[in-house]
Amino acid sequence: MSMFGDGLDAAVQKAxxxxxxxxxxxxxxxxVKQLGGTKAVAQMLRISQRTVERYVKDQIKxxxxxxxxxxxxxxxxxxxxxxxxxxxQKAATTGGIVIDTRARIGYTAPIxxxxxxxxxxxxVALPPRYAAxxxxxxxxxxxxxxxxxxxTEALREVYFQDGGRRAGxxxxxxxxxxxxxxxxx
Numbered sequence: 010m011s012m013f014g015d016g017l018d019a020a021v022q023k024a025x026x027x028x029x030x031x032x033x034x035x036x037x038x039x040x041v042k043q044l045g046g047t048k049a050v051a052q053m054l055r056i057s058q059r060t061v062e063r064y065v066k067d068q069i070k071x072x073x074x075x076x077x078x079x080x081x082x083x084x085x086x087x088x089x090x091x092x093x094x095x096x097x098q099k100a101a102t103t104g105g106i107v108i109d110t111r112a113r114i115g116y117t118a119p120i121x122x123x124x125x126x127x128x129x130x131x132x133v134a135l136p137p138r139y140a141a142x143x144x145x146x147x148x149x150x151x152x153x154x155x156x157x158x159x160x161t162e163a164l165r166e167v168y169f170q171d172g173g174r175r176a177g178x179x180x181x182x183x184x185x186x187x188x189x190x191x192x193x194x
Contacts, residue, residue, distance in 0.1 A: 012187065013156035014147050014151075017144065017147050018086075020192040020194050024092055024095070024194065026089065026092055029085050029088040033064050033069070034067045037064035037065050039084055040083060040084060047061040055079075056076065097140075097144045100144065103137060106139065106143065106193070107134050108132070108133050108164070108190070110187060110189060111188045112190070113129075113185045114131065114182065116169055116183065131168060133167055143192075146159060161182050161183075161184040
């Protein structure tokens with residue numbers, strides 16, 4: 010599971026104008042249409058082509074929990090691509106992205122000015138360039154660790170250094186033990 014990647018996806022999905030299909034039959038039919046056939050869907054979901062066909066015809070209605078989760082993930086990944094692209098574009102150029110997190114956050118600085126990490130609940134608006142970096146990295150398949158590094162850098166600049174107005178000699182921000190993480194556009 011990818012905490013950062015899933016959070017970015019969820020933020021974009023809030024922009025959807027129509028809800029994605031909820032039931033297995035409509036979800037399967039949507040994927041067949043998107044991928045151009047039952048064989049491609051079967052391979053992607055790691056099930057047999059015959060099983061896909063039975064869902065498409067509503068002969069099976071209730072998938073196992075693991076299949077239901079994969080099905081929902083794959084549908085949402087492809088749902089309303091233009092709306093998704095517009096939401097990402099807006100965040101990356103004008104809107105920015107808001108992070109809401111509860112985690113252990115602290116920093117190291119020159120001797121005598123250290124602030125040990127402590128549990129903090131932060132809600133911080135990150136500028137558009139960080140939204141752009143996060144979405145670009147996520148689209149290129151960045152790991153959760155890479156997304157965390159971009160987020161940490163953004164928190165250092167925006168929260169701790171206040172855009173360069175304070176804590177100029179801040180060396181490293183640590184962002185660990187994440188209890189809650191939510192992104193919003």
